[in-house]
Amino acid sequence: MLMIIKRDCGQAVLEFALVLPILLLLLFGIIEFGIIFHDNLVLNQAAREGARLGAVGGTDEEIRMTVERVAAGLDPARLQLEIDPPEDERLRGDGLRVEVRYSVPIVTPILAEFLPNPYPLAAAVTMRVE
Numbered sequence: 376m377l378m379i380i381k382r383d384c385g386q387a388v389l390e391f392a393l394v395l396p397i398l399l400l401l402l403f404g405i406i407e408f409g410i411i412f413h414d415n416l417v418l419n420q421a422a423r424e425g426a427r428l429g430a431v432g433g434t435d436e437e438i439r440m441t442v443e444r445v446a447a448g449l450d451p452a453r454l455q456l457e458i459d460p461p462e463d464e465r466l467r468g469d470g471l472r473v474e475v476r477y478s479v480p481i482v483t484p485i486l487a488e489f490l491p492n493p494y495p496l497a498a499a500v501t502m503r504v505e
Contacts, residue, residue, distance in 0.1 A: 403483040411479050411494060414449060418475050418498035421445040425456070426473040426500040435462045442475055453478045453493070465504050474499040 425442040433441070435458050442456055455476040465471060478493035 400483075400485060404486055407481060407483050407486050411496070414477060414479050415496050415498070417446050417449060418477055418496055419500075422473050422475045422498040422500040425458075425475070426471055426502040429458065429462075429465075429471045429473060430502040430504050432505070438473060442473070446475070446477075449477055453480075467504055469504050470501045471504050472499060472501045 421442045424445045425438040428441050429435075429438045438458055439456055443451060443454070446454060457472075457474040457476075459472045459474075460469070474497060476495065476497045478495055481487040481490055481492040481494055
């Protein structure tokens, strides 16, 4: 009787080699989206702090410094700030709008094909001037 010897010592390596790119893409995607969500939270907090300072009488320069201080972990070259109305036009009871925009660079090459690179984020907060 003829016996067929079945060897599957390389099967696990082959399966791992086939699944590894998908696992790496998933892992890097989770990391990339975590960075985007973190930066979005930082932007929201920076806009909130800036609007609060402006609502209690802070100048545009103080608002700008506060936003930059709160968003210290972000690249200041990619950070944009818009304050409306300017400090000389603010009246008690009117709304003060602070908008902070930031562009998050996507570092994972495959994700950069599906998402805009850099990925734009924006946070705006409006508070009543006291």
